[in-house]
Amino acid sequence: MTTQRPFDAVLVVSFGGPQGADDIRPFLANVLRGRRIPPERLEEVVGHYEHFGGVSPLTEITMRQADGLRARLAAAGLGDLPVFVGMRNWHPLLPDTVKQMADAGVKRAIGFICAAQRSYSSCTQYKQNVFDARAETVQGGGADVEVTFVEDWHLHDGFVDTNARHVAAAIAALPAGVRDRARIVFTAHSIPESMTGAARYQLQLQQSAAAVAERLGHADWALVYQSRSGRPEDPWLGPDVCEYLRDEHAKAVEAVVLCPIGFVCDHIEVLYDLDEEAAHVCTELGLPMTRAEAVNDDPAFLDLIGDVVLKTWKRYEGRRPLTIAPPPKPERVEGPPPARGRPGG
Numbered sequence: 089m090t091t092q093r094p095f096d097a098v099l100v101v102s103f104g105g106p107q108g109a110d111d112i113r114p115f116l117a118n119v120l121r122g123r124r125i126p127p128e129r130l131e132e133v134v135g136h137y138e139h140f141g142g143v144s145p146l147t148e149i150t151m152r153q154a155d156g157l158r159a160r161l162a163a164a165g166l167g168d169l170p171v172f173v174g175m176r177n178w179h180p181l182l183p184d185t186v187k188q189m190a191d192a193g194v195k196r197a198i199g200f201i202c203a204a205q206r207s208y209s210s211c212t213q214y215k216q217n218v219f220d221a222r223a224e225t226v227q228g229g230g231a232d233v234e235v236t237f238v239e240d241w242h243l244h245d246g247f248v249d250t251n252a253r254h255v256a257a258a259i260a261a262l263p264a265g266v267r268d269r270a271r272i273v274f275t276a277h278s279i280p281e282s283m284t285g286a287a288r289y290q291l292q293l294q295q296s297a298a299a300v301a302e303r304l305g306h307a308d309w310a311l312v313y314q315s316r317s318g319r320p321e322d323p324w325l326g327p328d329v330c331e332y333l334r335d336e337h338a339k340a341v342e343a344v345v346l347c348p349i350g351f352v353c354d355h356i357e358v359l360y361d362l363d364e365e366a367a368h369v370c371t372e373l374g375l376p377m378t379r380a381e382a383v384n385d386d387p388a389f390l391d392l393i394g395d396v397v398l399k400t401w402k403r404y405e406g407r408r409p410l411t412i413a414p415p416p417k418p419e420r421v422e423g424p425p426p427a428r429g430r431p432g433g
Contacts, residue, residue, distance in 0.1 A: 105144025276350025
């Protein structure tokens, strides 16, 4: 007797990014829907995308990540398990992808969200978007596609190892005289302090950064934030990376390596906020700086995606996954802000 397969497909969920100058404003309208953003901040972000011709590398990198997953599923004997990609803010948009899955006869899928650390905006919101896309498909006469998401992977060895190797390469690119005194400055997207799950987000970022620093045997590190987009009067997680660099230079930090631990690809917010703005600050200060590559499509990170997807498959092999209700907003995780690394962290 053949055991029923627990899943029919995998759904990779990501942020999305414009693919040309004409896409920038419609894309940002999707990103910012429901949020109060000062007009001058919106124009500033438009300029960031225009600086790169309106093309975000995120879509191409996400597609390479999906290709890597397909190869690893094939190696595990699941080469016939299709992998779909759905984006929250730009094409291929989640509603279109979920409808495509339903039209292809998919009933149950494994969901992988391209964000290592959980917050409302980096995880729960995406789950809600998937649920809404499912509801839209059903309302349009299509069949429902149940989605079971992989478990947390912010401490997975593939994530820690990839970031550690990329940081080590960035340290090696510093002038020889300051390499052994460089501080690793881990960065992540800032979110409002009041956002549900902010404490968990900070904790998981702290855990990821600490694991990478420990893997490198490097005690001098800090966790900072970038890319805030809210009203100036609203408190967001800090310190801001550029403010941090200025403050720590005044305290005699000798060199820094920036590691975008809160991102899984080198997209516009990494390329502009770190390679342009933060690099400009370091140039002004005369502070040696290099930037570690994000995990992107590093083979070890692709192995991670394959591993967590296969673990989810095996967890439900021989039994049907539970139907998932609309995701509730996660409970608030209270607690003090996480500690940072030593000196100036």
